[in-house]
Amino acid sequence: MSAFSPTDCFRLEPGVRLRPVPELGHCLAYTPARPALHRLNPSAWLLAELADGGSFEAIATEYGHAVAELGGQADLPDVAAGLASLIDLGIVGRVDTHGKEGV
Amino acid sequence: MNPRLTSPPKVAISITGACPLSCRHCYGDCGHAPQDSELGIEEWRTAIRQLASDGVISLHIEGGEPLLKPGFLGLLGEASQSMFTMLRTHGTLIDAAMARALRDNGVGRVLVDVMGSTAETHEWFTQVPGSFAASLDAVRHLVDCGIPTDVLVILTRQNAPEIQGILDLAARLGAERVGVLRLYPLGRAKRIWSTIALPLADQMRTIAELRPPEGLGLMQSWHPNNHNCCWQSAAVIANGDIVGCPYLREDVNHGNLRETTLQQAWETARLWRTLRAGAVEQSCPDCSASEGSHGGCRATAYAWHGRWTAPDPFDPILNDGVDVSLLPDRLLPA
Ligand code: SF4
Ligand code: SF4
Numbered sequence: 153m154s155a156f157s158p159t160d161c162f163r164l165e166p167g168v169r170l171r172p173v174p175e176l177g178h179c180l181a182y183t184p185a186r187p188a189l190h191r192l193n194p195s196a197w198l199l200a201e202l203a204d205g206g207s208f209e210a211i212a213t214e215y216g217h218a219v220a221e222l223g224g225q226a227d228l229p230d231v232a233a234g235l236a237s238l239i240d241l242g243i244v245g246r247v248d249t250h251g252k253e254g255v
Numbered sequence: 256m257n258p259r260l261t262s263p264p265k266v267a268i269s270i271t272g273a274c275p276l277s278c279r280h281c282y283g284d285c286g287h288a289p290q291d292s293e294l295g296i297e298e299w300r301t302a303i304r305q306l307a308s309d310g311v312i313s314l315h316i317e318g319g320e321p322l323l324k325p326g327f328l329g330l331l332g333e334a335s336q337s338m339f340t341m342l343r344t345h346g347t348l349i350d351a352a353m354a355r356a357l358r359d360n361g362v363g364r365v366l367v368d369v370m371g372s373t374a375e376t377h378e379w380f381t382q383v384p385g386s387f388a389a390s391l392d393a394v395r396h397l398v399d400c401g402i403p404t405d406v407l408v409i410l411t412r413q414n415a416p417e418i419q420g421i422l423d424l425a426a427r428l429g430a431e432r433v434g435v436l437r438l439y440p441l442g443r444a445k446r447i448w449s450t451i452a453l454p455l456a457d458q459m460r461t462i463a464e465l466r467p468p469e470g471l472g473l474m475q476s477w478h479p480n481n482h483n484c485c486w487q488s489a490a491v492i493a494n495g496d497i498v499g500c501p502y503l504r505e506d507v508n509h510g511n512l513r514e515t516t517l518q519q520a521w522e523t524a525r526l527w528r529t530l531r532a533g534a535v536e537q538s539c540p541d542c543s544a545s546e547g548s549h550g551g552c553r554a555t556a557y558a559w560h561g562r563w564t565a566p567d568p569f570d571p572i573l574n575d576g577v578d579v580s581l582l583p584d585r586l587l588p589a
Contacts, residue, residue: 169337171312175258180312182339187363189313189339 296326335361346393372420398429432472
């Protein structure tokens with residue numbers, strides 16, 4: 153079961169910078185609020201790119217389409233786990249949909 | 256074949272050649288005052304903005320002593336908004352207030368150089384009494400501020416018996432890792448090479464015998480960690496010269512930041528492109544299946560053999576009878 157509701161929305165935390173390194177098949181993510189540099193694998197990279205303020209449902213749908221294009225299949229628990237990891241690292245945050253942005 | 260990056264994600268800068276210490280082995284031949292030719296702080300700030308917009312996301316800052324650069328904290332604060340910043344320092348200027356200032360300006364990691372586990376050995380190198388205690392205090396202050404902190408040591412004849420002691424000391428101080436680095440024939444180190452350089456077998460034995468205390472990371476740059484990492488390396492020294500790697504500063508110049516950008520040099524400098532392509536005459540077969548040392552470090556390969564494709568003599572597999580405790584003829588003082 154997902155820890156997120158389908159309507160929970162997600163976006164990059166303020167100041168987070170993504171630096172794709174396509175030659176090496178990964179993306180670097182810098183989190184200035186907790187200074188650290190993280191190396192994202194392609195799945196985490198895709199989720200971080202998709203976290204543009206949209207809902208969990210929308211992110212999961214787009215993620216599923218992208219994975220399907222590569223001949224794979226994405227499960228909702230995988231998407232939830234991936235987002236949870238990005239949240240733990242301070243790369244992605246939940247958007248407060250009740251009018252103001254969450255922290 | 257090495258990966259071909261269209262632009263470098265990580266860059267190292269030597270922001271100043273000024274330093275209050277007088278290390279006998281100083282690679283930059285640093286003095287107490289900056290050279291007239293150094294980039295000013297505003298030139299550095301402009302250059303760093305350009306680096307960020309060209310895709311650099313990790314900035315390693317060293318010197319000299321970076322904290323001596325006027326305006327350094329402001330530069331750090333700006334850079335750390337868009338780049339992971341690492342500061343290499345000997346630490347003698349870091350008291351509790353400076354550690355807090357570094358944290359508040361977003362530093363990501365600090366690397367503190369020591370040259371021994373005792374004041375006697377460390378200060379034989381630095382030639383400044385009290386500098387050992389000051390460096391250790393710096394590590395304490397940085398750790399107290401929650402800044403990830405590493406200790407670095409360059410392995411020499413004098414400190415080889417003390418490397419384990421440095422590991423133990425670093426663990427007690429709360430450092431996360433110790434990096435044991437190879438000695439390079441640069442700057443003042445060249446002039447005292449036969450006094451401070453160890454034969455390769457002694458270096459390898461010293462590294463093999465190390466037992467890091469639990470919880471302390473050990474980084475070391477001997478085989479198979481002597482990667483030919485020129486493919487991803489980019490560096491600028493205090494006068495703005497683009498040198499690819501700080502260890503190449505005496506043999507390479509890909510342009511100057513006053514005349515070009517690092518990205519332009521990355522794309523156009525012929526020698527840089529050659530070094531990044533990674534052609535080597537010989538590689539260690541044992542590690543070539545993984546990322547591999549791939550011929551080893553280009554700086555020492557070139558220093559001893561005068562060819563960019565030569566094998567790294569600090570690699571025991573590729574050493575071929577070279578005594579690295581003796582300076583190569585091409586580097587002997589005239
Ligand atoms: S602390 Fe570093 S920069 Fe300063 S003199 Fe020693 S080696 Fe050179
Ligand atoms: S000179 Fe050596 S340490 Fe520097 S980038 Fe090249 S291989 Fe790496």
